[in-house]
Amino acid sequence: MYTYSDTDHAYLAERNRQFRQQVARRLDGSLTEDEFKPFRLMNGLYLQLHAYMLRVAIPYGTLSSAQMRALADIAERWDRGYGHFTTRQNIQFNWPKLEDVPDILDALAEVGLHAIQTSGNTIRNVTADHFAGAAADELADPRPVAELIRQWSTDHPEFQFLPRKFKIAVTGSPNDRAVTRAHDIGLRMVARGDETGFEVIVGGGLGRTPMIGKVIRDFLPRADLLPYVEAIVAVYNRLGRRDNKYKARIKITVHEHGIDTIRDLVEAEFPVRRAAFSGIDQQVLAGIEAQFAPPALPARDTGTYDAAYATDPVFRSFADTNLTAHRRADHAIVTVSLKAHGAVPGDASAAQMRVLADLAARYGHDELRVSHEQNIVLPHVARADLPALHRALRAAGLATANVGLASDIIACPGMDYCALATARSIPIAQEIAERVEALKIEHDLGALKIKISGCINACGHHHVGHIGILGLDRAGVETYQVTLGGDHTETAAIGERAGPGFSAEALIPALERLLLAYLDLRHGRDESFLAAYRRLGPAPFKAALYGAEGQRDAA
Amino acid sequence: MTRRPALKAVTANHLRGGHVVWRTASGGWSQRLADAHLWEDEAAAQIELIDAARETGEVVGVYLADIAQGPHGPEPVHFRERFRAEGPSPAALRSYAPQVH
Ligand code: HEM
Numbered sequence: 001m002y003t004y005s006d007t008d009h010a011y012l013a014e015r016n017r018q019f020r021q022q023v024a025r026r027l028d029g030s031l032t033e034d035e036f037k038p039f040r041l042m043n044g045l046y047l048q049l050h051a052y053m054l055r056v057a058i059p060y061g062t063l064s065s066a067q068m069r070a071l072a073d074i075a076e077r078w079d080r081g082y083g084h085f086t087t088r089q090n091i092q093f094n095w096p097k098l099e100d101v102p103d104i105l106d107a108l109a110e111v112g113l114h115a116i117q118t119s120g121n122t123i124r125n126v127t128a129d130h131f132a133g134a135a136a137d138e139l140a141d142p143r144p145v146a147e148l149i150r151q152w153s154t155d156h157p158e159f160q161f162l163p164r165k166f167k168i169a170v171t172g173s174p175n176d177r178a179v180t181r182a183h184d185i186g187l188r189m190v191a192r193g194d195e196t197g198f199e200v201i202v203g204g205g206l207g208r209t210p211m212i213g214k215v216i217r218d219f220l221p222r223a224d225l226l227p228y229v230e231a232i233v234a235v236y237n238r239l240g241r242r243d244n245k246y247k248a249r250i251k252i253t254v255h256e257h258g259i260d261t262i263r264d265l266v267e268a269e270f271p272v273r274r275a276a277f278s279g280i281d282q283q284v285l286a287g288i289e290a291q292f293a294p295p296a297l298p299a300r301d302t303g304t305y306d307a308a309y310a311t312d313p314v315f316r317s318f319a320d321t322n323l324t325a326h327r328r329a330d331h332a333i334v335t336v337s338l339k340a341h342g343a344v345p346g347d348a349s350a351a352q353m354r355v356l357a358d359l360a361a362r363y364g365h366d367e368l369r370v371s372h373e374q375n376i377v378l379p380h381v382a383r384a385d386l387p388a389l390h391r392a393l394r395a396a397g398l399a400t401a402n403v404g405l406a407s408d409i410i411a412c413p414g415m416d417y418c419a420l421a422t423a424r425s426i427p428i429a430q431e432i433a434e435r436v437e438a439l440k441i442e443h444d445l446g447a448l449k450i451k452i453s454g455c456i457n458a459c460g461h462h463h464v465g466h467i468g469i470l471g472l473d474r475a476g477v478e479t480y481q482v483t484l485g486g487d488h489t490e491t492a493a494i495g496e497r498a499g500p501g502f503s504a505e506a507l508i509p510a511l512e513r514l515l516l517a518y519l520d521l522r523h524g525r526d527e528s529f530l531a532a533y534r535r536l537g538p539a540p541f542k543a544a545l546y547g548a549e550g551q552r553d554a555a
Numbered sequence: 556m557t558r559r560p561a562l563k564a565v566t567a568n569h570l571r572g573g574h575v576v577w578r579t580a581s582g583g584w585s586q587r588l589a590d591a592h593l594w595e596d597e598a599a600a601q602i603e604l605i606d607a608a609r610e611t612g613e614v615v616g617v618y619l620a621d622i623a624q625g626p627h628g629p630e631p632v633h634f635r636e637r638f639r640a641e642g643p644s645p646a647a648l649r650s651y652a653p654q655v656h
């Protein structure tokens with residue numbers, strides 16, 4: 001894992017010292033709110049419905065046990081004992097007091113964490129495949145590159161006032177778990193002969209105008225990455241619209257100018273940028289790479305695992321859903337679900353964070369990941385240790401075997417917290433999870449992505465959910481619009497709106513009809529919801545969703 | 556929905572704590588909606604809003620909320636204001652009760 005250099009520490013200490021003074025000046029009245037707001041946003045501090053909210057970046061989703069413990073301590077000491085892990089691999093604290101935030105930032109700095117550029121029209125936290133460095137299907141660990149981009153983008157003077165926020169995601173695997181096609185820039189590692197490079201995707205995004213990113217370069221040699229990315233951001237900085245915030249993201253720039261024009265401009269800019277780097281980026285990258293050396297994983301006998309798998313059905317169920325193939329067959333990647341049926345997706349209590357930190361220290365080489373699906377990952381666990389790990393997770397209420405299933409729902413905070421929300425998301429996620437649990441159908445349903453956003457901003461990725469749910473305010477009533485057929489992977493697609501919205505009460509029975517209809521329609525268990533939808537088209541699914549009412553409308 | 560024209564209350568977030576506050580009849584701030592002064596006359600409420608907005612050392616984001624008089628006291632007209640007044644849904648707070656089984 002990357003550890004901060006003295007320069008990093010000094011930079012952060014200075015930045016925190018400045019913010020402490022800005023807060024003091026706000027509290028003593030020398031700064032107005034209008035003057036202070038840009039400072040607090042630069043440091044990740046929002047004002048939400050009921051309280052301030054501090055968004056802390058977890059670069060490429062990687063945490064050490066010590067960092068996870070620090071998050072638990074902050075939750076307990078300055079917040080209300082919990083935090084919310086988000087789709088952008090951040091953690092949000094929902095209840096900090098303004099005067100405490102400087103102390104919180106100092107506590108974060110002690111473990112090499114911060115909230116810089118988690119807001120504002122800057123390059124945001126760089127996200128990555130949460131299985132990076134561990135997955136069997138990976139070409140190489142994408143995190144050194146993500147860290148390089150983080151260092152380059154942090155306080156980059158040219159890019160502090162972009163037309164709009166800018167989000168970059170990186171994956172080292174052909175199976176895209178980082179939603180690269182819904183980012184301003186998505187980077188997918190690809191091989192050409194012996195050389196690895198990147199497919200560069202630009203102009204993806206969700207929000208009110210969802211777009212799947214377009215390929216601007218199908219193969220970018222690894223060494224050209226940073227200057228090329230800089231060329232893209234520079235072109236966007238010049239061309240991106242500043243007259244209308246809803247047309248300011250690069251997806252609109254690409255859409256309005258066309259990918260070919262943007263490519264020409266970027267290719268023209270690229271040599272200039274490349275020359276200016278004069279190789280320094282590669283030196284820095286080499287230094288970073290050394291820090292991401294994989295942990296030494298001693299060979300372990302898998303006998304205890306095999307025995308537990310054969311004899312313990314609860315363990316088997318957990319193993320079947322929550323494990324992913326590690327590049328070493330005697331190890332596994334463990335996803336710990338933060339989606340116990342009825343829990344708030346992505347919320348973890350301080351006690352749970354500590355349990356996870358302890359388990360990572362004991363069984364997982366001290367490493368944890370936050371997934372964009374709002375779960376916690378232990379990337380390197382010996383199979384031999386899995387039965388013991390599973391027992392410990394069960395004791396902490398963290399052994400829910402539902403990863404990738406219907407109740408493993410992404411949900412944004414919605415109107416329970418968010419000032420921009422038009423409806424609540426959390427209670428809908430809870431009700432869906434409880435309903436599928438009561439019906440005992442989720443293991444039968446198999447792989448299913450349900451994603452919920454509490455407004456058109458789409459922080460809950462609803463556009464790319466197999467079933468997407470968008471909460472709206474229709475004449476003072478919370479109303480839920482359903483989209484079908486979205487896909488967040490390498491075969492990314494934006495879901496199609498199924499029809500008129502539902503009240504919260506009508507939504508759950510409608511979804512139940514939809515799920516039961518899928519079970520009837522599919523060609524056996526091997527055909528997932530998404531595959532069946534692609535084969536049959538929307539009609540039978542819409543009919544089920546709208547029941548008798550839908551048939552009447554269609555008549 | 557037909558209802559009488561809404562009453563207005565001045566509301567904001569507290570600068571230090573961030574919590575929701577309501578303007579009282581005496582020009583102070585209370586965390587309880589029940590303490591809010593309710594204006595029937597929107598113009599008078601606007602004037603109060605201007606005064607309240609000057610108190611930038613105490614509150615942030617001052618605005619007028621629509622309130623109706625319910626059987627048990629004042630109630631926000633819109634659901635967003637109801638969540639602001641009452642806090643996150645009870646179910647949304649369930650997760651941070653320690654879940655040890
Ligand atoms: C303070 C609370 C939040 C605010 C004010 C906020 C604001 C926004 C806005 C305005 C957009 C639309 C941007 C655009 O279309 O240009 C957006 C998109 C997005 N946000 Fe949030 N958000 C919040 C919380 C979250 C949370 C909790 C998550 C993670 C769960 C998140 C992740 C995202 C993602 C993934 C997108 C869509 C991708 C994109 O097009 O940028 N946001 N957010």
Ligand code: SF4
Binds near residue numbers: 422
């Ligand atoms: S989607 Fe809307 S409601 Fe949900 S977190 Fe984003 S801005 Fe808030």
